[in-house]
Amino acid sequence: MARVATRRRITPEERDQFRQELIDIARRIFLEEGYAAVTIRRVTSEAGVTAMAFYWYFECKDALLTVIWDELIRESAEVCMQAARTEPTNQQALRYFTAFIDFWLGQRAHFRFIFLNDSHTTDFVQLRRELFTMGGVKQHFDQYDSLLAPLFTGHADAAERIEQLRTLSMYRAFGFLYCVVCIYDHGPEDTATQRSLILDEMQRCLNHWCTH
Template identity: 30%
Template structure:
């Protein structure tokens, strides 16, 4: 007997919905979210304006779907370190390197989602979801190490928020002015800064 599939194959509707998400990612790379219209997003996906509203009720709903994918991508990037224990500097650096690579491509809309001081209510709602998810994963790991007596004092949730915000702020800086930074120096320094924040120490870098 053949194995039962755990997930149905994508329908045409699924594919069109994903096409809209992919189109939004491309459009938001080049233009501020607030200036992008529904017509632009629909046209980039090759569908009509009415077709857009069949899949998403608003631009904010489409942005939320894009952010959900971004969260999943960030989870995958950090998965190795989040699943390990203790400092594990090499795993953390690899995770940060993967995140920085994504920011170098999608930095425009990620900066709006994370760091714009007044992005508007739609983007602010998405930002809260993004930050809360990332902080929860960091906090869970810190709590595990805190129980083992490995971390510095301080609430794990607060330490996690500091680490997540430090990561996002530095990635945004590199996106905004990549010529100003040596990428290896950024990754080494950011890795050690997060480890010192959470553990009070950092190991010597592994020679590359």
């Protein structure tokens, strides 16, 4: 009797590998050609599978987009923490802030990809709100808080100070990056000048919060 061929089960490791392949393909297209160029059919075609395979891993194109955004945020968090650990404890928060700015200045296309994308078919405002509930942003917050904590040892309101300073730092960093990268797209010389100003301001801000 002829044997019936059976399909081999895909291992969890292979599933993770294939999911990452879809992410990598979509990320490349997003960055090189923009949001509109990414279609489920194109991503799966380049991966060598049918379009239906996409839905085993993602609900829709926008779900894939937020995963890519979160992946980029996580990468920046790793870089920032590595940089901070090279400094004395009392300088680690400022070094983290500096590394955050420098990471995105060196990845301008990535920054625009997350914060300047727009489409009449996609609610990017809502997607960005969802991004702030994902792991990458939380990783940044937790890491930065851990570096601020030693600066407020002995303060009864340390937790409140840390939260407020983290929020202030976030707004300062994003305000600077949005202006330099998205609105004016400054050249190297102007960017260096603006960078020095924001870092000096942040140093004064940290000193003030720690001594008052």
